[in-house]
Amino acid sequence: MPATAEIRRAADRAVTTTSWLSSRHSFSFGHHYDPDNTHHGLLLVNNDDLVAPGTGFDTHPHRDMEIVTWVLQGELTHQDSTGNRGVIYPGLAQRMSAGRGILHSEKNDSATKPVHFVQMWVIPDETASSPSYQQHDIDEELLSCDLVTIASGIPGRDAAISLNNRSAALHGARLSPGAAVHLPPAPYLHLYLPRGRLTLEGLGDLEEGDAVRFTGADERRVTAHTSSEVLIWEMHAKLGG
Numbered sequence: 001m002p003a004t005a006e007i008r009r010a011a012d013r014a015v016t017t018t019s020w021l022s023s024r025h026s027f028s029f030g031h032h033y034d035p036d037n038t039h040h041g042l043l044l045v046n047n048d049d050l051v052a053p054g055t056g057f058d059t060h061p062h063r064d065m066e067i068v069t070w071v072l073q074g075e076l077t078h079q080d081s082t083g084n085r086g087v088i089y090p091g092l093a094q095r096m097s098a099g100r101g102i103l104h105s106e107k108n109d110s111a112t113k114p115v116h117f118v119q120m121w122v123i124p125d126e127t128a129s130s131p132s133y134q135q136h137d138i139d140e141e142l143l144s145c146d147l148v149t150i151a152s153g154i155p156g157r158d159a160a161i162s163l164n165n166r167s168a169a170l171h172g173a174r175l176s177p178g179a180a181v182h183l184p185p186a187p188y189l190h191l192y193l194p195r196g197r198l199t200l201e202g203l204g205d206l207e208e209g210d211a212v213r214f215t216g217a218d219e220r221r222v223t224a225h226t227s228s229e230v231l232i233w234e235m236h237a238k239l240g241g
């Protein structure tokens with residue numbers, strides 16, 4: 001597989017805007033369908049959402065999907081049909097496995113503050129499994145200015161939460177100005193910058209909302225110019241084989 005790195009700029013993403021939601025889509029989502037932009041590796045959804053105070057997503061279904069939600073600002077209240085309820089805040093790793101079917105809602109219960117979060121979907125290895133939910137606080141670990149494994153299904157990998165996909169892991173880091181990390185090597189890698197400004201070795205500057213899609217990724221260095229937060233999917237397979 002030849003190594004490639006493709007920058008996707010924030011301004012080029014499709015946007016869904018309503019009276020209470022601004023959602024920016026890295027891949028085809030809802031009525032924003034592009035047959036040439038349906039996924040990268042195993043990653044199907046990378047939505048950057050801003051939800052107004054006192055609003056949110058009403059109860060809706062999911063099936064056979066691993067859904068990871070990462071909050072950047074504010075708080076998001078999750079409630080589902082299996083009895084799980086949790087408040088997701090910055091530094092809390094959260095995953096919902098939809099399995100054979102689940103209903104859930106996601107609400108911003110604050111009367112004054114919006115909630116900003118990134119939601120990411122990958123398919124599970126097995127379909128029609130039992131739905132499940134997991135969350136774990138890793139806020140202090142993120143202060144290390146190093147990559148922290150938020151979620152992983154890769155055998156032998158330690159992670160804050162598990163993922164029902166043996167070929168995928170999500171890493172995150174909060175970087176202070178001048179701090180740097182190295183990207184993990186992988187056949188498929190997706191880097192997303194929801195906050196800050198970075199320089200990516202060999203490719204130049206990335207601004208808030210930019211993403212990079214790698215194939216045959218090497219251990220490139222990423223250096224922060226400003227206080228930044230980065231989310232990196234490491235994937236050892238792709239959809240369809």
